[in-house]
Amino acid sequence: MELGISGRVAVVTGGDSGMGFESAKFLLREDVKIVLTDVDEAALQAAAKELGTLGDVRAVAADLSGMPGVETLKAFADTAFAQKPTILVNAAGITGATGDFLELSDDDWLETIQADLMVAVRVTRAFIPAMRAAGWGRIVLFTSEDAVQPYVEELPYCAAKAGLMNLTKGLSKAYGADGVMVNSIAPAFIATPMTDAMMEKRAKEKGVSFDAAIESFLEEKRPGMVRKRRGRADEVAAAVAFLCSEQASFITGENLRVDGGAVLTMGS
Known part of the structure; x- marks a missing residue:
């Protein structure tokens, strides 16, 4: 299938391993230029070197848990290639604190929410304006089966991922008329x-x-x-690449499960 995104620029967060890395790989095969970011400089550069055999990759280490890191990423991404990014894949995230709800502190909750929800808020806020100006954009946020099927030992993570689903739907309504399609991917046990x-x-x-x-x-x-x-990371990345494509031009506000049937209900 021709995805129709050759020559576009994509920002991929959480890109030094796992699903972010594989998503970058799939997009490179479609002749997309990649701005890769993660927090670990050494791991990031190793990933960029490997991905660079497939296409054009530029990498910048950034801690997206605060605005300084997001500003570093945006300044780098906006000048890395001849055009600004119109694709964003936010794969950054952590499991966060786990355990009995009554034993988890406010700090446990806040750390998880910062990493799994607020990073997505910050990076989408940074890159949506250029997509609106271009009249075309694709944003894919990573949720989880936990967003709709919570597990009692992972409640901070579950709540943050549910927030991401709501953010996805809200952004899709806010910017769909501008040509910016916003969707999420819900993997399970990859x-x-x-x-x-x-x-x-x-x-x-x-x-x-x-x-x-x-x-x-x-x-x-x-x-x-x-x-x-x-599941395999490439099985998730294939779905990510499709949602980033021209072929997904009438899909927005969706949460696509790639979960091997993990979610037991018919709801979102």
Whole structure:
């Protein structure tokens, strides 16, 4: 399928690994120029070097948990290529604090909300004006199955991701008439460094192997995942690339699940 985005510039946050990295890879294959960002300079530069074999990539390390980092990213992105970005993929995020609701502090909540909701607020606010001026834009935010199917041990993350779904719908209504399509992707249990860490912790706690930890997690925590495996980052990235494309010109305000059936209801 011809995606019709050759020559455009995309900003990809959380791009040094996992779903952000794979999303950048898919967009590069469509001849999109990439501005890649993450917080770890060494990991980011290694990722940019690898992705650079596929196309034009520029990288800048930035801590998006505050406005100075967002301003650094925007200044870099606006001058990295001959045109300003009209695609934004916000894959940055953390699991954040987990545990009993009554034992989680305000700081636990605020750290997760800052990383998983406010980063998206800041970066979309920074890049929407240029998209409106161009009369064309694509924004993809990363939510989660947790946004609609909360898990009691992950409530800060669940609440932040639910907020992202609402933000997606609101932005789609605010800027759709300007040609800016805003959608979200809701992955579930994808093989990334984040879920690797979760499973390593689970394996240690249960005294089992890494693979056994995954198997028991699927059985106990994700019974709806009919494929009985973790998803792959490239399976998510393929959906991201489509939502960034000209082919998605009549799709906005949607939350596309890439979850192997994890969500057990018909609702959003």
